Amino acid sequence: MKKPASLLGNKNKFIIFGCGFSGSFFAETIRKFGCTVLTSSRSTSKDPNSFVFNSEDSIVPDKKIFDGVTHILSCIPPDKDGNDPVLEKLHGKLKDLSLEWVGYLSTTGVYGNTEGGWVAETDQPNPFQKRSHNRLNCENKWIESSLPVQIFRLPGIYGPGRSTYEAIKNQKIKVILKKDQVFSRVHVADITHAIIYLLQNKDSLKFHQIINIADDEPSSQIEVIQYCYDQLGLKMPNPILFEDAKNELSPIAQSFWMENRRVSNKLLCEKLGYKLIYKNYKLGLKSCFLNN
Numbered sequence: 001m002k003k004p005a006s007l008l009g010n011k012n013k014f015i016i017f018g019c020g021f022s023g024s025f026f027a028e029t030i031r032k033f034g035c036t037v038l039t040s041s042r043s044t045s046k047d048p049n050s051f052v053f054n055s056e057d058s059i060v061p062d063k064k065i066f067d068g069v070t071h072i073l074s075c076i077p078p079d080k081d082g083n084d085p086v087l088e089k090l091h092g093k094l095k096d097l098s099l100e101w102v103g104y105l106s107t108t109g110v111y112g113n114t115e116g117g118w119v120a121e122t123d124q125p126n127p128f129q130k131r132s133h134n135r136l137n138c139e140n141k142w143i144e145s146s147l148p149v150q151i152f153r154l155p156g157i158y159g160p161g162r163s164t165y166e167a168i169k170n171q172k173i174k175v176i177l178k179k180d181q182v183f184s185r186v187h188v189a190d191i192t193h194a195i196i197y198l199l200q201n202k203d204s205l206k207f208h209q210i211i212n213i214a215d216d217e218p219s220s221q222i223e224v225i226q227y228c229y230d231q232l233g234l235k236m237p238n239p240i241l242f243e244d245a246k247n248e249l250s251p252i253a254q255s256f257w258m259e260n261r262r263v264s265n266k267l268l269c270e271k272l273g274y275k276l277i278y279k280n281y282k283l284g285l286k287s288c289f290l291n292n
């Protein structure tokens with residue numbers, strides 16, 4: 001990794017709302033730059049840098065938490081009513097801070113189904129699922145919030161501890177074949193390092209409010225599963241045709257198969273010059289395998 005530049009350092013204080021899979025990877029990495037990082041969770045923790053924030057209860061984080069904060073990253077999805085948990089509860093507070101930057105992790109679900117066609121940031125969103133309509137509303141609320149917000153649209157996130165290997169080991173894998181269906185993906189390390197790259201080069205790069213972070217090679221799910229079975233030295237079970245499998249899938253799993261799109265990373269990787277750590281699922285999964 002490039003040596004941390006002076007643009008991010010001990011003068012910066014980050015709050016990460018929703019320290020789940022992506023949030024904790026980001027928090028851990030940004031601490032290595034010398035930044036102060038506080039993270040939210042819905043439950044209490046012994047970690048002195050963690051505080052409780054749950055949009056569904058009335059506890060508001062102590063105001064000391066916000067002292068000197070310069071950067072915020074929200075990794076929290078819309079709540080059950082479709083509202084943004086952070087803006088619903090804390091917009092008034094955030095507006096009073098001298099924030100340099102606010103990041104919001106969104107999804108490429110807002111593009112809807114393009115039947116395998118590529119989608120870029122300049123394409124009009126066309127959400128298909130209810131949850132993607134909610135997501136687009138939340139994006140719009142962030143844009144209208146008057147905060148210095150940058151939105152990152154993400155496809156399927158994987159990384160150490162959350163990948164097809166775990167699904168195979170936990171026997172949660174279903175090998176489904178659907179002709180011409182692809183999924184885009186991103187390794188959690190590329191989410192973190194793309195954001196850090198943009199922050200470090202903030203003064204020299206043109207600001208884009210919406211940026212896709214995805215790898216170079218959208219691929220079928222079966223290809224990815226086959227690759228993992230091969231790495232594990234196991235035989236992949238025979239695939240089931242989607243038409244035969246769909247009634248056994250949960251509504252959420254079914255909904256993923258109803259959208260087929262390729263997410264373009266040209267803005268991030270060609271125009272803005274970020275170099276992916278994991279250009280495709282093979283490289284990304286190899287790193288998960290080695291960390292297993």
Ligand SMILES: NC(=O)c1ccc[n+]([C@@H]2O[C@H](COP(=O)([O-])OP(=O)(O)OC[C@H]3O[C@@H](n4cnc5c(N)ncnc54)[C@H](OP(=O)(O)O)[C@@H]3O)[C@@H](O)[C@H]2O)c1
Binds near residue numbers: 108
């Ligand atoms: N997973 C994917 O493949 C994928 C793909 C595209 C986009 N995304 C989106 O990208 C973001 C990050 O994804 P992720 O998979 O890293 O997330 P994640 O691991 O599911 O973490 C989500 C975090 O949000 C917190 N949270 C949820 N509801 C909350 C509420 N009402 N009030 C306060 N906190 C709440 C959770 O708190 P606790 O820690 O207390 O549980 C958790 O820390 C999410 O918005 C996700 O929807 C995910």
